[in-house]
Amino acid sequence: MCTVSKSQIKREALVKATVNLVNNNGFHAAPMSKIAKMANVSPGTIYLYYKNKQDLINQVYIEVKTAFTKFAFKDYEENFSVEKGFKNIWKNLAEFKLKEVEEAMFLSQCDNTPMIDEPSRKEGLKHLQPLLDLWERGQKEGIIKPVSPYMLYAFSIYPIAFLMNMQQRELIKLTPAHVNDAYEMAWSSIKI
Amino acid sequence: MCTVSKSQIKREALVKATVNLVNNNGFHAAPMSKIAKMANVSPGTIYLYYKNKQDLINQVYIEVKTAFTKFAFKDYEENFSVEKGFKNIWKNLAEFKLKEVEEAMFLSQCDNTPMIDEPSRKEGLKHLQPLLDLWERGQKEGIIKPVSPYMLYAFSIYPIAFLMNMQQRELIKLTPAHVNDAYEMAWSSIKI
DNA sequence: CAAAAATAAATGAACGTTCATTCATAATTA
DNA sequence: TAATTATGAATGAACGTTCATTTATTTTTG
CATH class of the missing domain: 1.10.357.10 (Tetracycline Repressor, domain 2)
Structure with missing residues (x-):
C-alpha cells in the first residue's frame, strides 16, 4: 500500500494542467482560472502551493x-x-x-x-x-x-x-x- | 534618391518593436500598447496595418x-x-x-x-x-x-x-x- | 497658383473583457 | 472544537480593440 499526501495529488494535477494548457495555447493563453478548472481545484488553492503564476511555471x-x-x-x-x-x-x-x-x-x-x-x-x-x-x-x-x-x-x-x-x-x-x-x-x- | 512610403516606415518600426518586445519578454508580455509606444505610433494605428494582434505576429x-x-x-x-x-x-x-x-x-x-x-x-x-x-x-x-x-x-x-x-x-x-x-x-x- | 474642399492617415481616450490575485467564509481534519 | 486547508466571489489592474475626432495630404476649383 502506498500513500500519497492529498497536497501531492493536487500538485500533480496542477502540474499536469499547466503543462497541458501552456502546451496547447502558449503561456499567454493559459490563465490561472483555466489551470485551476482543469486541475479540479479552485483558483485560490493554487496560491496555497505557489507564490504566483511565475512561481508556478518555474516550479512546473x-x-x-x-x-x-x-x-x-x-x-x-x-x-x-x-x-x-x-x-x-x-x-x-x-x-x-x-x-x-x-x-x-x-x-x-x-x-x-x-x-x-x-x-x-x-x-x-x-x-x-x-x-x-x-x-x-x-x-x-x-x-x-x-x-x-x-x-x-x-x-x-x-x-x-x-x-x-x-x-x-x-x-x-x-x-x-x-x-x-x-x-x-x-x-x-x-x-x- | 530612394523613396520609401511613410506607411512602409511605420510597418518597419512596428516589426522592429514587435520583435524586440516579444524577444525580451515573450508574447504574453508584449502588449499592443507597448509595441505602439516603442514604434512611436498610436495603438489605434496598428489596427490600420494589421487586423489584430495575432495577425501582427503572423505577419512579422x-x-x-x-x-x-x-x-x-x-x-x-x-x-x-x-x-x-x-x-x-x-x-x-x-x-x-x-x-x-x-x-x-x-x-x-x-x-x-x-x-x-x-x-x-x-x-x-x-x-x-x-x-x-x-x-x-x-x-x-x-x-x-x-x-x-x-x-x-x-x-x-x-x-x-x-x-x-x-x-x-x-x-x-x-x-x-x-x-x-x-x-x-x-x-x-x-x-x- | 492659391484657396477650398475632399479624402486619407493617425490619434488616444474610452470600452468591455479578461486576467492574476486576494480574502472572507466554508469545509475538512485531527 | 481548534487548526488547517480549500473555496470562489470580489477586486482592481491591464489588456486588446474601437471610434469619434484631429491632422496631414491630395484633389478640385476659380
Whole structure:
C-alpha cells in the first residue's frame, strides 16, 4: 500500500494542467482560472502551493525537467563504454521526447522563450551532469570531438526536440527505423 | 534618391518593436500598447496595418523569416558542388543567427511555441526550397545520407539556434573557430 | 497658383473583457 | 472544537480593440 499526501495529488494535477494548457495555447493563453478548472481545484488553492503564476511555471518547469533527466539516466551505469553509454542515454532521451510528448513539448517551449527565469533554468540543468561527465571521458579517450559540451548538446541532443515538434505537427512520422537513423546522425556529429 | 512610403516606415518600426518586445519578454508580455509606444505610433494605428494582434505576429514572423531565408541564399549558385553549396548556405545561416540576434531569437521563439498559426508557418518555409533541392541532389550523388529533409535540418541547421541561445545567455562565446567546429559537426552529421 | 474642399492617415481616450490575485467564509481534519 | 486547508466571489489592474475626432495630404476649383 502506498500513500500519497492529498497536497501531492493536487500538485500533480496542477502540474499536469499547466503543462497541458501552456502546451496547447502558449503561456499567454493559459490563465490561472483555466489551470485551476482543469486541475479540479479552485483558483485560490493554487496560491496555497505557489507564490504566483511565475512561481508556478518555474516550479512546473523544474519538476518536468527533473523527470526528463531522471528518465535519461534510468538504466545508465558509469562503467559503460563511452559509445554504449551515449547510445543508452540518447535512446532514453528520444524515448521520453517521443512518448511523453506533452512534457517534452512543454520543455521545448520553456527552453526557447523568456518564460522561465534564469535560476530555475540553472536548477533544471543540475541533473544532466552524468552526460557531461561521459562526454569528458570520451574526449580524454579521443573518441569525442574536443568541443564544448554546449556544442555536443546542440548537435546530438537538441535535434530530437525538432523531430518531436515535426511529428507533433504531423509533418513526419518517426518509426523506430527513423529513430535509429537519427541516433546515427547524432553519434556521427560528435564522434571523432 | 530612394523613396520609401511613410506607411512602409511605420510597418518597419512596428516589426522592429514587435520583435524586440516579444524577444525580451515573450508574447504574453508584449502588449499592443507597448509595441505602439516603442514604434512611436498610436495603438489605434496598428489596427490600420494589421487586423489584430495575432495577425501582427503572423505577419512579422513571415517578414523576418523571409529576410532570414533570403540572407541564407544571398550568394548561392545552383551549380555549386553539394559540399560547397551546403557550406555556403550553412555559413550564411550561422552568420545571420549570430549577427542578427534579435531577429533570430524571435524566430526561434516562434518556431517553438503555438504563437504562430499553421498557415503562416507554411508560408515562412516557402523560401527554403533551394536547400531542400541541394540535399536531394546530394542524396542522388550519394554524398548526403538518405533520410528525410526534416532529419537533415534537425541535425545540421537547428543546432545553430541552440548555440545562438546559449551565446545570448552568455553561457558561451562563439569565436570564428567555434563556428568552424560547428560547421564540421553539421556536415559530419549529414554526409555519408 | 492659391484657396477650398475632399479624402486619407493617425490619434488616444474610452470600452468591455479578461486576467492574476486576494480574502472572507466554508469545509475538512485531527 | 481548534487548526488547517480549500473555496470562489470580489477586486482592481491591464489588456486588446474601437471610434469619434484631429491632422496631414491630395484633389478640385476659380
